[in-house]
Amino acid sequence: MSPDDQRPVDAETALADAPAGHKDELRLWLRLLTTATMVETEIRRRLRVQFATTLPRFDLLAQLQRAGPLTLGGVSRRMMVSNGNVTGLATRLEAEGLIERRVNAADRREQSLRLTPRGKREFARQSAAHEGWIAELFAGLSAADRVALHRLLGRAKASIGGALQEETQ
Amino acid sequence: MSPDDQRPVDAETALADAPAGHKDELRLWLRLLTTATMVETEIRRRLRVQFATTLPRFDLLAQLQRAGPLTLGGVSRRMMVSNGNVTGLATRLEAEGLIERRVNAADRREQSLRLTPRGKREFARQSAAHEGWIAELFAGLSAADRVALHRLLGRAKASIGGALQEETQ
DNA sequence: CGCGTTTGCTTGAAGCCTAAACTAACCCGC
DNA sequence: GCGGGTTAGTTTAGGCTTCAAGCAAACGCG
Structure with a gap:
């Protein structure tokens, strides 16, 4: 049972000790991934304990704040997530009173999302803290x-x- | 409403056009996150279409391949994910016959995970492809x-x- | 020995996320 | 106008992930 080293070991350290080949790129990728994961995990943690919210919620509010009213599809493209994902997220944020939906009269398939006044206030607080954390x-x-x-x-x-382009072509 | 630009817009492009302050760090972080997300999304996609598997499954197999038999806790630390997460992942991989659990006789709380022969073969195929994709x-x-x-x-x-250290202390 | 603590793992509730199938609305060309 | 194709959004099934609560085994120390 390999008495099993007990200190925290990050994915990179654990994976990077492999033979030859394209290991160069692999090590780079693992380090990139580890770095991003460390930041992301910490941001999620702080959003949870300090604001009782989550990163996807924060991200959606950020899109609305910075790009004005957006359709669900617009948010989906900007956040690089699926359509269905945004539907659920928007439903929760609407229920919390942070955003509102409004059907586009000219094209009734579309609905635009926008921050409510409360959503604006809430996001302003979170955003300031977030910027500080990253710094x-x-x-x-x-x-x-x-x-x-x-x-x-x-x-x-x-x-x-x-x-990715070449692959598609 | 806002005829809404239709081309894909990544999170970074959408977010990075903000005023002053610590925006420097913010832009760096967004670019880091976008880059990692692009790779990760593509890897997930290829694992799904080419091997009908997922990134967390692949990662768990990778840990076992590279660090020999590991306890659930060992895997959890290496993958930087929660304990409960590994329980579920291991359950699924065991059901698929790729890994096996074995209770440690000396400490019956522990169980070690190891690749089955089939798991080894399967992972070898996936791993080779994965390395090529990253390259x-x-x-x-x-x-x-x-x-x-x-x-x-x-x-x-x-x-x-x-x-993160300072924060804890 | 025995009891309180720690450790390894599981469970449950909630949210996130995707792909695929679906519905509704729009558009275009006849 | 109307039928085929496209687009916006929802739904569903399944998996991933976390936190918090809980259980059982082991440890430690008086």
Whole structure:
């Protein structure tokens, strides 16, 4: 039973010790994933304990705040999630009185979502805290490193986007 | 209402156009998140269509393959997920005949998970494909960029880890 | 020895998420 | 106008995930 090391071991550490091949890319991917997961988990935790909300709810409010009234489909595309997902999320947020639905008279298939006044207030509080949390988590990175990282991630995104394109074609 | 732009818009593009403050870090975080999400979504999709499996299942098999027999708790720590999560995952994988549970005679609270022969074969196939997919997605990045990105992500991880530490103390 | 604590795992309730099937509304061309 | 195709949104089934509560085994210490 391998007395089993008890300290927390992150996925990357556990996985990265493999032989040769494309292991280079694999290590990069694991580190990217681990980093994103660490931040995401912490943000979810803080949203839960400090605001009794969740990341998807917060994200949906953020879309409405920044892009004005949106259809469900618009939110779905922006959040990169499925249509059905947004339906459920919107239902819950509406029930909580943070957003409201309004059917588009000109095209009755569509409905636009918008923040209620209460939703605006609530999101403003959450958003300010959120911005601070992110700043705090990345504070250990120099400004130059942040810029460099941002640039390299841009290239990574382009690489991935390109690969996805080719696949479709 | 708002004829609504129809092209896909990723979260980052949609969110990053905000005023001043700690927006620097926020933009970095959004790009990091978007990049990771793009890869993850594609990997999930390919696992589903090519192997009729899911990412968490694959990850659990990967842990067992690379770290030998593990307790549920060991898997939980390595995968950075909750205990209850692993219970359900293990139940499904056991039902599919890919792993087996074995109670530790010396400590009957513990049970070790290990791959069955069929699990080993299945994972070997999936793993080879997975490695290729990752290489493909990051192929547009030069070796130098990959190294630099890996290094910067290491610093980001350290920054985040540090912030989490302080919080606890 | 015995009792309180810790540890490993399971359960239950709730929410998130997807793909696929479906409904309703719109559009287009005849 | 009307039928075929498209688009917006909902529903359903299934899986993933968490937290919190709970149970049983083991530990530790008086």
